[in-house]
Amino acid sequence: MPVDATPDPYTNPLVFGQRMQVLRTRRGMSRPVLGGLLGRSPSWVKQVENGAIHTPSLPMILRIAEVLRVRDLADLTGDQTLPVDLFIGPGHPLLPAVQAAVNAYPLASDRQAPSTAHLRLRLDRAWAARHEARNHREVIGGLLPDLIRDAQLAVRQAEAAADRRAAQAILSEVYSLGQFFVAYQPDSALLWRVAERGMVAAQESEDLHAIGVAAWLTVQAHRDAAHFDAADSVNRTTLEFLEQFLPDASDDVRAVAGALQFEAGYTAARRGTSGTAWSWWKKAHATAQGLPKSYYHPITSFSHAVMSAHAVTVAVELHSGGESVRQAARADADTIPSLPRRSRHRIEEARALQLDGQPDAALAALAKAHECAPETIAYNGYARRIVLEETESKSPGRRRRASELAVKLGTLAA
Structure with missing residues (x-):
């Protein structure tokens, strides 16, 4: 060297x-x-x-x-004797089956592919099951291998151009579902394969909703890898493309645009640029206000209900303890229909309380997150960090509560 x-x-x-x-x-x-x-x-x-x-x-x-x-x-x-994964959760038992389905290279099949209408119904049920499940990886991990194989087959067997585009839109969304399963598991290369295939399928489909969702997930993958410029580039390009269609777009497409607007604010907050972060949050909030009050996007969770939770995230990423707690006090977790998303909000609430010097309240919020959706918190690096930090607390009671939660999360042995 x-x-x-x-x-x-x-x-x-x-x-x-x-x-x-x-x-x-x-x-x-x-x-x-x-x-x-x-x-x-x-x-x-x-x-x-x-x-x-x-x-x-x-x-x-x-x-x-x-x-x-x-x-x-x-x-x-540098201490290799006590490795602790913070932002990678445990490998789920169903991960090998999903890996095999993604990594397969099928060229021929004797069976007829399901119709896109049939696949659409299965996908809708899968998204609904994900939001309703306390252990959503268990649910979607069981559904994904067959969905991946059937959606790939539908693309290969489509003869008319319109049918092929419709099948590509379904396949892209199947890969989107796959990202929710693969994220924060010990195979980052698989995550990028799924993300890239989802983007390609979305582009081939020419479907605005599929394009927006694939971009939304790709932005998150780049940001989690600290590729902030790449995240901003994908976000900006996609928003510019979608904007020309928004006046006549469906609620789902407008919601995806709003989700991307928030992601731009999230990335800005991660960069530490407060003004830009809140400006994008306000744009996303205005988009949410233009949707029906009861609307809830089945993939991104974008809605009226989630915007207050998003405000907590922006404040937390800006490391503003007081503002984070104020935003958390305004948010009502019970209005978020999705159990995994509600659990994620509780984790953000815990981060806010920890920043504000309220570790006991932070642990209480994490306990609520675990009660709501155990798999969500088990795979969340921020939650793991707070719990591990409090296992070293000088307060015996707090140390005991943190240790009990750490055992549940798998970060400490029972």
Whole structure:
């Protein structure tokens, strides 16, 4: 390695500060930005990286890992004896079956493909089952292999151009359902294959709704990987394309546009640009106001009900504790029909309370999230971080509650 090359924290025995510097640089994050997100000064970051300040406490390590999107704490600490995956959940028992269906390369079949109307009915039922299930990965993981195979077959056997486009729209949405299953599982390459195939199928379909949904999920995948520029590019391009059709578009297409507007705000908040983040939230809110009050998008959850939950997310990503709690107080989780989305909101509420220095209330919110949808919280890195942080609490009662929840999440052994 050249003497001036950036050291590799995964192969060289670097100390904590050096690892933090390398990972920060790889994320394209400056010291002032990292310090601001951690509530510390740029000089504090520099002193940690230079070794003037030794390894921080576990709570601070967990917060650094969250901001830098470090998936395994060992990548940051260098301690390979206690690997802890933060932003990757456990591999679901049904993951191999879904992997096999996605990775297959079918060329011929003796059976007749189901009609697109039949596939549409199965997909609608799958989305409904996902929202109603406390363990949604268990539900959709059982449905996905056959849906993937049948939708692929429908595309291959379609003869007329219109039939092929309709089948591509179905296939794209099947891949969208697949992303909800694959996300945060230990196969990131599979996630990107599913996302890319969904985008290609959507483009082939020329269906506005399919194009918007595929873009919405791709934006999330890029943002979770800290590819902020890519997330913004996909979002901007898709919104510009959809805008020309919105005056005459269906509620579903307008809802997807609103979901993309919020995602633009979410990415801006992750970047730390407050004005841009709230500006996009307001645009999304205006779009939601233009939809029927009872409307709820079956894939993105975009609706009147979810906008207050989205406001909590923006405030939390901007690391504004007081504003996060104020927004959480305005939100009513019970108005969100989807159990996984309601659980996700409880997690965001917990993040807000933790930021505001209310760890007991944060643990209570996480307990509600677990009661609502156990699989959602088990695969959520933010929830895992808060729980692990509080297992080191000086309060015996809080430490006990956090440890009990950590066992349920699988982050600590029983």
